[in-house]
Amino acid sequence: MPAVLEIATLIYLFLFSCYHIITGVISVFFPNFAIRFYKMLYGFHPKETEQLKMTLRPWGNFAIVTGVIGFMVLYNIDRFFLILFPFALLLSIRIWYRLELRSQLYRDLKVTKLQNWRMIIIQLLGAVLFVWFAFSLL
Amino acid sequence: MASNKHQSLKILLWIVAVYHIGLGLLGIFAKDFAVTLAKNFFNFNLTLTDQTYWIINPLAAYILIFGVFMALAAKDPVKYKNVIYVGVVLFAIRVLQRVVFFVTAPEGLVSNIDPIRNIIMLVVVAIIGIAMFVMAKKVK
Numbered sequence: 090m091p092a093v094l095e096i097a098t099l100i101y102l103f104l105f106s107c108y109h110i111i112t113g114v115i116s117v118f119f120p121n122f123a124i125r126f127y128k129m130l131y132g133f134h135p136k137e138t139e140q141l142k143m144t145l146r147p148w149g150n151f152a153i154v155t156g157v158i159g160f161m162v163l164y165n166i167d168r169f170f171l172i173l174f175p176f177a178l179l180l181s182i183r184i185w186y187r188l189e190l191r192s193q194l195y196r197d198l199k200v201t202k203l204q205n206w207r208m209i210i211i212q213l214l215g216a217v218l219f220v221w222f223a224f225s226l227l
Numbered sequence: 228m229a230s231n232k233h234q235s236l237k238i239l240l241w242i243v244a245v246y247h248i249g250l251g252l253l254g255i256f257a258k259d260f261a262v263t264l265a266k267n268f269f270n271f272n273l274t275l276t277d278q279t280y281w282i283i284n285p286l287a288a289y290i291l292i293f294g295v296f297m298a299l300a301a302k303d304p305v306k307y308k309n310v311i312y313v314g315v316v317l318f319a320i321r322v323l324q325r326v327v328f329f330v331t332a333p334e335g336l337v338s339n340i341d342p343i344r345n346i347i348m349l350v351v352v353a354i355i356g357i358a359m360f361v362m363a364k365k366v367k
Contacts, residue, residue: 117320117324135278136278137276137278140273140274140276140279140282141278141279141282143328144273144279144282144283144286146324146328147286147321147324148285148286148289150317150320150321150324151286151289151290151292151293151317152289154293154296154313154314154316154317155289155292155293157313158296158310158313161309161310161313168306169307171299172296172299172310175292175295175296175299176292178292178295179288179289179292182255182284182288182291182292183284183285183288186255186281186284186288190280190281190284193277193280193281194281196277197277197278197281198278198281
């Protein structure tokens with residue numbers, strides 16, 4: 090794998106792990122702030138927030154776990170590189186439902202097409218880098 | 228001999244993995260069923276609106292991926308011992324959150340299933356977490 094792509098993968102993995110820990114912590118402990126944060130980050134404008142806050146807590150737990158495991162991979166990538174495949178699967182699922190349910194996303198959560206495609210491209214980049222990197226170590 | 232060494236831990240991890248992968252797949256592909264799942268597994272009265280229909284997706288995706296992490300750990304508990312510990316921490320947080328949820332959640336959001344059943348589920352989650360921790364500690 091070219092060095093520049095290797096560095097790009099490691100930077101992506103670092104940001105991916107930070108993102109999950111930060112969003113996980115705010116979702117679990119500061120759900121009101123989390124909703125404002127997601128409005129800013131994703132452009133979500135939820136109509137109802139009580140159920141959303143209750144859903145954010147269990148999601149936040151799993152996000153923290155994902156972030157911590159991300160740092161474990163980063164710390165010893167030769168040992169844990171296989172975990173990059175589930176990370177790529179996670180990003181692929183997120184891309185899939187952003188595409189599959191895009192009309193709902195635009196209509197019900199008021200996300201713009203630009204905001205949706207921006208996230209899809211970021212996630213696609215990560216999925217490709219993770220799979221490429223993991224295959225290069227197989 | 229080595230492959231049989233951590234058999235109980237592997238079986239437990241496979242159960243945890245299959246449970247989470249199944250729950251994640253149902254959340255992604257059978258959202259109508261998600262209301263029942265939320266009620267029975269999270270003691271949470273979920274109303275399936277257009278908005279919640281969307282919001283279930285990320286939660287289900289992360290539940291599924293956690294199942295995949297546990298499957299990797301079940302394949303090789305020695306290599307993925309730290310992943311098992313992360314799973315144990317998740318179980319501990321879930322037990323604590325479930326208790327906090329009972330106390331703090333708005334009445335309408337708490338599902339009305341039998342409180343004894345809730346306590347049993349809480350105990351089961353705690354026992355699985357403790358068993359994972361104890362067995363993982365013996366892994367060398």
